[in-house]
Structure formats: C-alpha cells, structure tokens
Amino acid sequence: MAKKGEEEKSKGDDVFASCTFSSLGLQSTLCDELKDKMGYEAPTVVQAKAIPLILSGKHVLVNAATGTGKTIVYLVPLIHHLQMYNPRIERSHGTMALVLVPTRELCIQVYEILQKLLHRFHWIVPGFVMGGENRSKEKARLRKGISILVATPGRLLDHLKNTSSFVHSNLRWIIFDEADRILELGFGKEIEDILNVLGSKKNGSDDKTDGASKLPKFPRQNLLLSATLNEKVNHLANISLENPVLVGLDEKKSSGEMQKPSHKHLGDLISNDDVESEQPTLKSGSDAGYNLPAQLIQTYVKVPCGSRLVVLLSILKNLFQKEPSQKIVVFFSTCDAVDFHYSLLSEFQLSSDAESGTQQKQKFFSGKLLRLHGSMEQEGRRTSFQGFKTDKSALLLCTDVAARGLDFPKVRCIIQYDSPGDASEYVHRVGRTARLGERGDALLFLQPVEMDYLKDLEKHGVSLKEYPLLKVLDSFPITAQKPQHVKKFVPLELHPWVLILQRALESFIGAEEKMKQMAKDAFCSWIRAYTAHRGDLKRIFMVKRLHLGHVAKSFGLKDQPSMVGRAFQVQAKKNKKDLKHHKGPMRKRKESGKPEHNQSKRRKQ
Numbered sequence: 001m002a003k004k005g006e007e008e009k010s011k012g013d014d015v016f017a018s019c020t021f022s023s024l025g026l027q028s029t030l031c032d033e034l035k036d037k038m039g040y041e042a043p044t045v046v047q048a049k050a051i052p053l054i055l056s057g058k059h060v061l062v063n064a065a066t067g068t069g070k071t072i073v074y075l076v077p078l079i080h081h082l083q084m085y086n087p088r089i090e091r092s093h094g095t096m097a098l099v100l101v102p103t104r105e106l107c108i109q110v111y112e113i114l115q116k117l118l119h120r121f122h123w124i125v126p127g128f129v130m131g132g133e134n135r136s137k138e139k140a141r142l143r144k145g146i147s148i149l150v151a152t153p154g155r156l157l158d159h160l161k162n163t164s165s166f167v168h169s170n171l172r173w174i175i176f177d178e179a180d181r182i183l184e185l186g187f188g189k190e191i192e193d194i195l196n197v198l199g200s201k202k203n204g205s206d207d208k209t210d211g212a213s214k215l216p217k218f219p220r221q222n223l224l225l226s227a228t229l230n231e232k233v234n235h236l237a238n239i240s241l242e243n244p245v246l247v248g249l250d251e252k253k254s255s256g257e258m259q260k261p262s263h264k265h266l267g268d269l270i271s272n273d274d275v276e277s278e279q280p281t282l283k284s285g286s287d288a289g290y291n292l293p294a295q296l297i298q299t300y301v302k303v304p305c306g307s308r309l310v311v312l313l314s315i316l317k318n319l320f321q322k323e324p325s326q327k328i329v330v331f332f333s334t335c336d337a338v339d340f341h342y343s344l345l346s347e348f349q350l351s352s353d354a355e356s357g358t359q360q361k362q363k364f365f366s367g368k369l370l371r372l373h374g375s376m377e378q379e380g381r382r383t384s385f386q387g388f389k390t391d392k393s394a395l396l397l398c399t400d401v402a403a404r405g406l407d408f409p410k411v412r413c414i415i416q417y418d419s420p421g422d423a424s425e426y427v428h429r430v431g432r433t434a435r436l437g438e439r440g441d442a443l444l445f446l447q448p449v450e451m452d453y454l455k456d457l458e459k460h461g462v463s464l465k466e467y468p469l470l471k472v473l474d475s476f477p478i479t480a481q482k483p484q485h486v487k488k489f490v491p492l493e494l495h496p497w498v499l500i501l502q503r504a505l506e507s508f509i510g511a512e513e514k515m516k517q518m519a520k521d522a523f524c525s526w527i528r529a530y531t532a533h534r535g536d537l538k539r540i541f542m543v544k545r546l547h548l549g550h551v552a553k554s555f556g557l558k559d560q561p562s563m564v565g566r567a568f569q570v571q572a573k574k575n576k577k578d579l580k581h582h583k584g585p586m587r588k589r590k591e592s593g594k595p596e597h598n599q600s601k602r603r604k605q
C-alpha cells in the first residue's frame, strides 16, 4: 500500500487542463455555476478536449480514465444549449435530452449533479425514471414535463410504451453513460427499441408526433461515454452515431504519467482483421489497453482458498488499525456473499487473548459498516449509497452494482475479494478510488490456481505488485508477542494467527443457526457465480480445480454443505446452454425482474 506523502500525487497538471471553462465557449452564468456551486476552478483534460467538440454538435465517443470528470463532459454542453433557446424552453416542450445509465445509483447521482448545475436555470427541469421507483409518480412527473431526463433503460422503455403523456418529440440529445455496461447488462434489445421509438436510430423511423408544441428542429446529437469503451459498443455506435469523433487516450501510459487525450474519427479505429464488416469498429480493450489513474497503487494477494476469510478480516483490521478514519470498498460476486460478510463483520467478536479465549470478547470490526447490492430494497440501497457518500470513515461491502460510475468521495482502498469478470470490470471497480488525481490503493485476492488472471490483466496493460501479506499476519498480537512460535517458512494455512482466527470464526458461525444458514447460502451462490465465468476466464476460474471443503472453510463452515454439488452442476449446465444461445454485444437479457442488478446469467450482483 502507498505510504502517505511518499506515493501521494498532487492534483494538478496531469488531471487539469491549463485553460478556463469560459475559454471552451461555455456561457458565463454556467461557468459561474461550475465555480460557485460545484467548486470547479478549471476543466479537466478530458473536459477541455471534449466539451468544444460536443458544443459544435458532433456525435462523440468519450473514452477517458475513471474519475476524470466525464459526467460534466456531457451535462455542461446540454445546459449551455438549452439555456440559449429564445424564447425559453418550457415544460410543455417535454424531454429534450435523455441520459441513459446502467444502474439506479448512477441515475440518482447524475440527477443530483444536474440539480446543482441547473440552480440558476430554473426553467430547465431535471428528472429521473428508474427501476424500483413508483411508476405512477414517474408518470405524473413526465406529464408535467422533464427537460433533461436521466433513466435506466428498462423503465424508460416502459414509459415510452405506456405513458402517453410523455412528450419526446423535441428530443435533441441521447447520451449513453457507461455505454459498454448498459450492453453487458443485456439491455441491447431495449436500447434498439428505445432508439426506434425515439427515431434516433440511423435510417430509423421518423420521430413520432406526440401533440407537443414544437421547437425549431436541430439535428440529433448522440454521445457514448465510458472508461472502457471497446469493441462491445461497436454495434451501438454504428446504429446511433453519425460520423462520430473519438475523444480518448491513445498513448500507452509511461510510468507516473497521465495520458494525454487525443481525438480521432471513428473510421481511424477500424481494425484490419474485421474484413467482413463495412462499418468502422472500435478495437478491443486487449489491443488498446485500458486507462487507469496513474497514481493508483495496484496489488494482488495470493491466498489459498481455505484461508481467504481469515486473510480478508486480517487485512481489514490491519488497514483500519493503521488509519482508523478512512473509506474502503470490498467487492463480492454475489448478494448472498455481501449479506453473509456484512452479518459476520457486524457480529463477530474475538477474545483479546485469542489463543486461550479467556479474556473479555471484543467486536472484531468496530467501524461503520454498509452494504449495497441489487437484491436490497430500494430504500436500503438509497440509504447505503447516500451514507457512503457522506461518511468520512466506513467500510462498504458490495457487488458490482457499485462498480460503475459511482463517485464516492475519498475512497482510500478497493479490495476485490471475489475476482471481477473481464478486465473492464477490474478497471471500473478500482476506479472507485484514486479519482481526479487523489491517491488510492487496490488489492485483488487470487487463489494459487487463479494466478493466470494476472496475465490476462497484463494483456490489457494492467500490472500488479504482490501485497506483503506475511507482514500483516505477523503484526497480530498472538504472533507479535510470541515470535518464537512462527517458523520462518510456515505455509499460510498454518500460520498461528490464521489457525486461531479460523477456529474462532468456525465456532462463532457454527454456534449461530442464522449465521450458519447465511454461510451456506453464500457458499452455494459463490460456487454458482464461479462456474459462470465466461470466455477465456473459464480456463482460469475452473470450479473443478477447487477443493469444495476449502471453499466451505472460506465461509467459516467446518463441512461442505451437502446439497451444493447438484446445485452448481445444474447451474453450470444452464450457463453452457445460455452461452450457446446468446452471443454478441446485443444479446438479450436473460433474466426477468429488476434489470439493473441482473448481470445476465453470469452472476447476480
């Protein structure tokens, strides 16, 4: 992990451009709002590059590292143009700009930024529609008129089909924030339908008249943004963008240097091997490499399966002991795993003399704990999300529902306890820290049999250093006080601290029926998620190579739950079948229910 002061990078030249917002051609009140309401002194490099292009009306693809200010890149030009209409736009003109996002939390986040930015432009009305919200209330808001609408795709399509009072005949902009993620979640069909209904698909049907008062016609402008824009969005780019320009980072990063943006026509990015296609295509992430914040310290820790839980708890304790007031995020592959670890960390107590168990018990983790996943009630999701935004010190346990776009201030460290899917998921998870030039650490857990994942990351320009685990384990009282007990090259599983903590965890979980059931449920869904890795990753994350007894240990269970063998075999078969049926970037979503927390069949977040 980075040492304070030593590794910390100053915010400055690498992130911010040496110009002002007004020099980009933005209206003066808007520039004042950016300064007074948002506290922004100067544009970031990507903002300085992209805003003039967007203001000029071009269709643009924006590919820039996480935390570089892409939200402002698209919101500010919209507001600039909307505030200029003379006479002023009115609510009866309906929705003029649409922002599509993959998750509910991102929907709220973008809406809140809009609210701030529109403070002095009260006649431009922001609004949102998303899964989990009350449809009738949304209908009422749409009927009144929303000028800039932020939406998740499923709910938007629902309103487009069923809310007749939703006026969109004056629509001028469609923005896809986290475009690749929207498609990964299986929203491809919804997106095509949305583009069709809105008449924004190239060569698509004309916009439907909905009886609203008409404004002067401007050409449509669509934008796609992500830190990992890659070949997955080719189809979407091809059907929705006209002569697009790419604002991206084309130079390979040299150590410690932030990449400088450039812009190219999409045609420049045609991959040579794509001979069959007439359309220009974006290169895959593996060819291009992903953009990560240069100041981010990335490490991995190699842990045998049976010791994973002990190591996670030890690292968390160590980090909060070293720096009691800080924010850390831990990513898990399933909702059940989040719930289990949340309950465990909330309740688990350990004797101060852990070896004999004689002393008084103390809570193992005493800090503020939050959880966030797609199976939570909407109110709980909102409370966790807002709580982690405002808290100065907290530990957030979550699934990938929190991996994209969420801007939690001052997150110090990201721990990926369950490995991500492909490299783009890795990039977005670690992107919750080290934002806008801040320092940040990322730690990836891998089992010895999974070490090839590092090679996969390297193919995408991501390289990690080993985390000094032994030092952490040796720092706990049992070993610190009695160093003679610790042999020099003792295997991790036999480290005295690991043995003691594992024993304590197993007896705590074994004694509590509720905890035991949660551990079993988490174990089963973890196995299911593990079997659901796709493509090349299937060679690395092979359930066949796992010792299920050790997996059970990693949930504090002494024995492997019996029913699991069948459960995961059935799931594995199902996944195989699904894979055969659903290929390509516009594949159909395979689960019904609440779309933004369904990552297709691959894993439930």
Ligand SMILES: Nc1ncnc2c1ncn2[C@@H]1O[C@H](COP(=O)(O)OP(=O)(O)OP(=O)(O)O)[C@@H](O)[C@H]1O
Residues within 6 Å of the ligand: 039, 040, 041, 042, 043, 044, 047, 064, 065, 066, 067, 068, 069, 070, 071, 072, 226, 227, 404, 405, 406, 407, 431, 432, 435, 436
């Ligand atoms: N010009 C600016 N000056 C200061 N802060 C800024 C500026 N622009 C954006 N920010 C802040 O930078 C942070 C990151 O911005 P944002 O969330 O838009 O990044 P992003 O590139 O969309 O990240 P991700 O790829 O993770 O979604 C936010 O806290 C935002 O308020």
